[in-house]
Amino acid sequence: MDDLLRQLVPQVLGVLVRRGADFAAAEDAVQDALIEALGRWPKLPAGQPDDPRAWLVTVAWRKLLDAHRSESARRRRELRELEQPFPGPTEQADDTLLLLFLCCHPSLSPASAVALTLRAVGGLTTRQIADAYLVPEATMAQRISRAKRTVSGQRLDQPGDLGAVLKVLYLIFNEGYSGDVDLAVEAIRLTGQLAAGTDEPEVAGLLALMLIHHARRGSRFAPDGSLVPLAEQDRTCWDTVAIAEGVTILQHALGRDRLGEYQAQAAIAALHADARTAEETDWPQVLEWYDELLRITDSPVVALNRAVALGEVDGPLAGLRVVERLPDDLPRRDAVLAHLHERAGNLAEAQRLYAVAARAARNAAERDHLTRQAARLHARASRPSAT
Known part of the structure; x- marks a missing residue:
């Protein structure tokens, strides 16, 4: 019953607000109706009314009217407006x-x-x-x-x-x-509802992006809670069914030929998901999609991520030249610089930048990961050279 009530809450609230009820008062009335449902429905033969939605609308509307009647005379005119009848067919709208x-x-x-x-x-x-x-x-x-x-x-x-x-x-x-x-699952559920009610390709793009990212969730953290970078994740743990669903949704969206930022992000995620190993990633195509995404958004964050792809395609020095032109306070800039410097063989500078990035990390998992990267390079530099 809890799942059914949760599904009906926005529908019932929407009916009251569409009728002209104040949002806050309508939300209170719906909550009161839910409390009454929890007390009365279990006593019904079927465990719920024949039309649960209509029952909740009726009870919530009655409670809303009761609340209005208890107010002072200055609200009587508003009450008369609320008590106007509404045609039945509109109640079927979600x-x-x-x-x-x-x-x-x-x-x-x-x-x-x-x-x-x-x-x-x-x-x-x-x-x-x-x-x-x-x-x-x-x-x-x-x-x-x-x-x-x-x-x-x-x-x-x-x-x-x-x-x-x-x-x-x-x-x-x-x-x-x-x-x-699980807010990720909740966001996917709500986006799926939105996608079912609109033909906007960007909604489908966002849903595809969520599904593909969420499919990798089980491999993002090690058993000890430490962050696992994409290149090091166990790809056998990825949810291939969710990835396939996301790719199918994305293909239909791209077929509408109305490209948006979420579709471009989903395309990049799909390319990463399609590679059996990190080494097999189609970096030239990833770079092309980042070019499209940068054209759409003109975002420094996108430019930073594009620099990583550029570093894979044209070498780390090409990526470094791009990052060094980006704002100093851009989140993750130092982490990207550290990665590119390490690939270029500048280990001392990479170690320093990993440590700087760790101090500015947005969460504990990211901070610990960057700290480990700095410690790894420090240990590497401390090893005696082979003779």
Whole structure:
């Protein structure tokens, strides 16, 4: 029953908001309806009503009206508007996708959009979201409340900014697994829902990218928790079914001839997944896709990743020349420089840069990996030369 209720939450909330209800009040009414469902449904002969969605809509709407009736006289006019009848056929519409656009409204910060999406569309509890992002539950509750107030009054009558939605979904995916919620799986589920409701190739591109990246998840960390670079991962542990699904989705998207950044990223990921070993990677084709991606985004982060591919195709010195022109404060710049210097045989400089990159690492796993790289080169330099 929990899975069914979680699936129905955004649909029911969408109905209330589309009817003109305030987002925050509607969300409270839906939560009250869920509590009533948990108490009453197990007592029904089938364990649930014949039409669970209609039941929740009816109960949530009644609770919303009851809440309005308890307010002062100045709300009576709004109540009369809410009590206008709505035609039955519109209740069959699934407003989940429109609700997703609302939760990713441009007026919200990325952090607030992520939290509101997971709460209203993903059906996660505030505690689950707080645990996943390693913040106190009270802090996350305040963030979600502010986000609900921000979008209150926004109409749920037309799609919003698709680019904003995709960025939020990708942010959720990149958080991976934390607490008792697998955010990567949740992001794939939500992106799959979005892909099923639209023919936009960039949505399919993002879904393909997620599936291919997620297929490598089991090989990214060693048993001791240390990070395993792509070139050193055990490729027999990759989920070939998920990779094949992602590649198929990507091929259909590319066939639409409307290339976007997520499709280009997915194409690069697919090339890495297609290689049986790191040495068999088709680096020239990877470089071509990075050229396309850089043309689309003009992003220094993409330029940094492209420099790695260039170093594989034209040699490390070519990659170094590109990286040295990029901003000094670019994340992972020192790590890429260290990698390229090591390939060029400049071991002392590579060791120094690995240590610098470790101090600026974004998380403990990355810091420990870079520290080990610096220690490896230090030990190599300390060995007595063969005579």
